[in-house]
Amino acid sequence: MLICLRTSTHYLKILCAACLIELFLISACDQFEGFLLCRKCGFELAKAQDLFSMPSHLAVGVRNDTIAKNQKVYIQLFKNPHGNYFEVITSRTADAETDNVNFGSDSWFPGYVWSIAKCPRCGTHVGWVFTAAKAAFEKAESQISSFVGIILGQVMHEEEVNSLIITPKLYHS
Structure with missing residues (x-):
């Protein structure tokens, strides 16, 4: 996971959005069990x-x-x-x-x-x-x-x- 040390709230929002997307993808992969x-x-x-x-x-x-x-x-x-x-x-x-x-x-x-x-x-x-x-x-x-x-x-x-x-x-x- 990328950690950005900028003080701008814009960077924090991007980081939070990236974390949410990553968590969603991990959850989706756990539910899909392959072929x-x-x-x-x-x-x-x-x-x-x-x-x-x-x-x-x-x-x-x-x-x-x-x-x-x-x-x-x-x-x-x-x-x-x-x-x-x-x-x-x-x-x-x-x-x-x-x-x-x-x-x-x-x-x-x-x-x-x-x-x-x-x-x-x-x-x-x-x-x-x-x-x-x-x-x-x-x-x-x-x-x-x-x-x-x-x-x-x-x-x-x-x-x-x-x-x-x-x-x-x-x-x-």
Whole structure:
């Protein structure tokens, strides 16, 4: 922080304004917790602040973990009909592509149909978009209309990515 030792009130006003702006920016940065990135290509798929808990009784296992500055994230383990296991986190929204083909069978979230979600940049399967089936949505007004189930192993938080960057050593001659 810049400290100005002038006696003029004009300089003090500028200093106070600069301090307020700095405090505002620090506060805004604390609330924004970064992005979840595609593990394959680094595309920004979802904001960490959009993660929420959407429990399913069909999960074969559950756990809480920390992602993005101590945020408790509800992680569910699901098994598909082919015997594959997926750790899934849920987000209100994500920047993912779907083929717009909805499947009602084998949904891990009863009352929701699903479609495959892919990374728009590299096409990697990153999860599923779950959309409330019309009949179920009309019965329950409080039901969420849609959300994204993101495969935990297909994403990285940007803080994790930044920790992987190696700064080269400086060599002195």
